Amino acid sequence: MIERRVKVCNEFGLHARAAAKLVKVASAFRSEVTLQAEGRPEADGRSVLSIMLLAAARGTDLTLRVKGEDEEEASKALVELVEGRFGEER
Numbered sequence: 001m002i003e004r005r006v007k008v009c010n011e012f013g014l015h016a017r018a019a020a021k022l023v024k025v026a027s028a029f030r031s032e033v034t035l036q037a038e039g040r041p042e043a044d045g046r047s048v049l050s051i052m053l054l055a056a057a058r059g060t061d062l063t064l065r066v067k068g069e070d071e072e073e074a075s076k077a078l079v080e081l082v083e084g085r086f087g088e089e090r
Contacts, residue, residue: 001067002075007059010085014056018086019048025077031068033078037061045078 008014014022026033026045033045037060043050045064056062062082066075081087 001065002071004064004066004075004079006062006064006079006082008056008062008082009058010088011058011090012088013058013060014051014054014062016048016052018088019051021086022051022078022081023048025081026074029066029068029070029074029077031066031071031074033074034065036063036065 010018012018023046034042035045035051035054036042037054037056040054043054045051054060054062064075064078064082066078068074
């Protein structure tokens with residue numbers, strides 16, 4: 001299992017469009033993906049609703065956990081997505 005800390009840095013946080021992009025990337029891999037914000041339950045990385053319930057605003061630190069046969073590739077792709085502000089300009 002790979003565990004990484006990432007910070008949500010896009011202007012509107014982990015809103016619906018960003019959550020959908022995260023789910024799309026997570027679903028492209030076989031590994032199990034979960035996210036967790038401090039003080040909140042773990043969220044399924046393949047569920048937009050679960051991710052939205054994190055209420056991760058800009059500046060929120062998330063713990064990303066990836067477990068499975070392609071965890072290296074999945075972790076890298078997901079970290080790049082978050083650090084790249086989900087493809088948003090701000």
